[in-house]
Amino acid sequence: MQKKIILITIILFMLSPTVKAADRSTKTAYNLEQCIAIALKKHPSIKESAGNIKASESKVGQAKANYYPQINLSTSYQRIGPASSYNSSADTYNQYSTSVDLGITLFDFGKTSTQVEIQDLGVNASRADYDDTIVQIVLNVKNAYYNLLQIKRNRDVAIDTMNQFQQHLDQANAFFRIGTKPKFDVTKAEVDCGNARLNVLKLENALRIARITLKDVMGIPDSPDFAIVDNLIFQKSARQLNEALNMAYSNRPNLRSVVAKREAAQRSIELAKKGYYPVLSGSAGYGFSGTDFPIEKGWNAGASLSFPLFNGLSTKYQVDEAKANLEIIKASEDLIRQEIRLDVQQAYLNVQDAAEQISMAEMTALQAKENYDLASGRYRTGVGNPIEVADAIITLNNARAGLNTALYNYKTAQAALDKAIGAKQ
Numbered sequence: 001m002q003k004k005i006i007l008i009t010i011i012l013f014m015l016s017p018t019v020k021a022a023d024r025s026t027k028t029a030y031n032l033e034q035c036i037a038i039a040l041k042k043h044p045s046i047k048e049s050a051g052n053i054k055a056s057e058s059k060v061g062q063a064k065a066n067y068y069p070q071i072n073l074s075t076s077y078q079r080i081g082p083a084s085s086y087n088s089s090a091d092t093y094n095q096y097s098t099s100v101d102l103g104i105t106l107f108d109f110g111k112t113s114t115q116v117e118i119q120d121l122g123v124n125a126s127r128a129d130y131d132d133t134i135v136q137i138v139l140n141v142k143n144a145y146y147n148l149l150q151i152k153r154n155r156d157v158a159i160d161t162m163n164q165f166q167q168h169l170d171q172a173n174a175f176f177r178i179g180t181k182p183k184f185d186v187t188k189a190e191v192d193c194g195n196a197r198l199n200v201l202k203l204e205n206a207l208r209i210a211r212i213t214l215k216d217v218m219g220i221p222d223s224p225d226f227a228i229v230d231n232l233i234f235q236k237s238a239r240q241l242n243e244a245l246n247m248a249y250s251n252r253p254n255l256r257s258v259v260a261k262r263e264a265a266q267r268s269i270e271l272a273k274k275g276y277y278p279v280l281s282g283s284a285g286y287g288f289s290g291t292d293f294p295i296e297k298g299w300n301a302g303a304s305l306s307f308p309l310f311n312g313l314s315t316k317y318q319v320d321e322a323k324a325n326l327e328i329i330k331a332s333e334d335l336i337r338q339e340i341r342l343d344v345q346q347a348y349l350n351v352q353d354a355a356e357q358i359s360m361a362e363m364t365a366l367q368a369k370e371n372y373d374l375a376s377g378r379y380r381t382g383v384g385n386p387i388e389v390a391d392a393i394i395t396l397n398n399a400r401a402g403l404n405t406a407l408y409n410y411k412t413a414q415a416a417l418d419k420a421i422g423a424k425q
Contacts, residue, residue, distance in 0.1 A: 029227040032145050035218055036425065039141045040134060043219030049130040056119070056126040063115040069104040096295050099287025106303065109277040114270050121264035128257035134424050135253060137217070142415035144214040149232045150408040151210045154401050155203040161397040162196035164372075168389050169193050171379065180382055188386045192393070232407045234358050237414060241348050244421050248340050251422030255340060258333045265326040272322045275315035278307040340420070347417035354410035361399070361406040368392075368399035 030038070040046055074097075081092035105112065169189035175181035214228075215221050249255065284301040308315070375392035378384030418425075 028224075029229060031229040032142065032231060033425070035145055035214070035228070036138055036141050038220060039137050039218040041219075043137050043217075045133050045137060046130075046219075049126075049133040053123065053126045053130055056123040060116060060119040060123060063112065063119045066105055066108075066112040066115070069102050072101045072103075074099055074101070093291045095289075095291055096293075097287065097289040098295075099285050099289075101283065101285040101287075103281060103283045105279060105281050107280040109274050109279075111271065111274045111277075111279075114267055114274065118264045118267045118271065121260045121267065125257045125260040125264070128253045128260060130253075131422075131424065132253035132257065135419055135422055138424060139415055139419040140217040141214070142418075143412055144210070144217045145228060146232065146408050146411045146415070148207070148210040148214050148228060149230055150404050151203060151207050152230075153232065153404040155200065155207055157397055157400045157404070158196065158200045158203050160400075161393055162193065162200055164376075164393050164396075165189065165193040165196045165390075168376070168379070168386070168393070172386060175382070185386045188390065192390050232404070232411060234355075234407060234410060236355055237351060237417075239348075239417070241345070244344050244348055244417065245341065247423075248344050248421040249337070252336075252340055252420075253422055255333070255336050258329060258336055262326065262329045262333055265322065265329050269319060269322040269326060272315065272318040275308065275311075275318060278305055280305050343420040344417070347413065347420040350413040351410070351417055354406065354413045357406045358403070358410055361403040365396075365399040365403045368396040372396045 076095075076097045078095040079092070080095055169186070169192075172181060172185040172189040176183060176186050211225055212221070215223055280303065282301075282303045284299070286297070286299045288295045288297045290296045372392040372395070375384055375388045379386070379389050
């Protein structure tokens with residue numbers, strides 16, 4: 001039964017498309033910076049955020065429109081006749097009218113200028129939201145990139161482990177043929193070799209999924225497969241906690257966004273209060289009207305002052321609403337500042353912890369390699385046993401995978417710290 005399982009495993013392994021073959025056929029290779037650049041160009045979220053900026057800029061233009069005169073052209077025709085049979089003797093006649101009218105706000109106690117300021121702050125908030133989108137996309141690409149590298153390295157470790165078990169199987173068969181080792185050694189080696197091949201198959205599939213994930217976060221899900229440059233190396237960061245906190249308070253896009261919204265809310269209170277003030281406007285017109293051609297021409301010009309005496313307390317409630325919105329945004333700003341401090345502290349501590357884990361993982365991998373060399377050497381001389389060799393191979397495999405995980409954890413912890421301080425790269 002065991003031999004049958006091993007045979008099926010070998011067949012599946014031979015039929016499965018290996019990533020090493022795919023790597024050799026791949027012509028394009030991207031490093032992390034290139035992957036980030038592609039994501040910032042192709043990802044739909046970037047286009048969505050850029051569209052929000054354009055919409056906010058359009059609102060500024062709409063607010064500034066009140067600075068300029070409004071010109072309207074109108075023309076009309078009416079057929080007028082008696083309304084009842086008592087006036088049947090009245091003549092039915094035509095009424096023609098064409099005019100050009102100009103209207104302009106002369107003075108509105110700063111309503112228009114305040115509206116423009118509010119919309120300008122809205123643009124600043126949209127730009128900060130755009131930067132926040134960039135920071136999140138960069139983090140997603142880094143995590144997917146490092147995850148692909150980790151799985152690729154683990155796949156390579158699994159292949160090495162499979163080859164080691166295969167070598168051990170060859171040795172067991174050789175010893176069995178000359179009668180120095182029992183059949184148990186061969187059977188044990190066959191089972192271990194089959195399990196190693198299954199592990200390689202699992203990691204091959206995980207590697208394909210990781211490639212799909214990276215292309216998705218880059219915004220190019222339908223692109224051909226490409227290779228990536230292995231930068232999963234340890235470079236200790238010299239950044240200090242206070243430095244990271246100061247950078248976060250200066251750079252975090254979500255904080256800059258809420259600050260702009262808070263300033264806009266303050267201006268909104270001023271705008272609402274201006275509802276108590278009058279508006280002075282001017283108008284002028286030139287046109288033609290009459291009941292028959294040629295129709296007569298005429299002009300008009302004037303000014304008007306509109307003063308709100310009573311509007312059902314609408315202005316008061318608008319002021320109250322603006323004040324309440326300001327308090328909400330202030331609370332949101334305080335919450336974001338707390339979240340920033342927590343994010344930076346956690347990310348910083350994770351970087352420090354991951355750095356310590358790397359040195360321990362390196363030592364463990366070195367010791368596991370020495371243990372494997374001793375165990376395999378003992379078996380080659382006919383002194384050791386298959387369980388000792390299998391344990392040494394598995395221990396070495398786990399140690400190398402553990403080192404890959406430690407490097408991955410350090411890189412992703414650094415990426416999280418970069419995101420926490422608002423770095424765009």
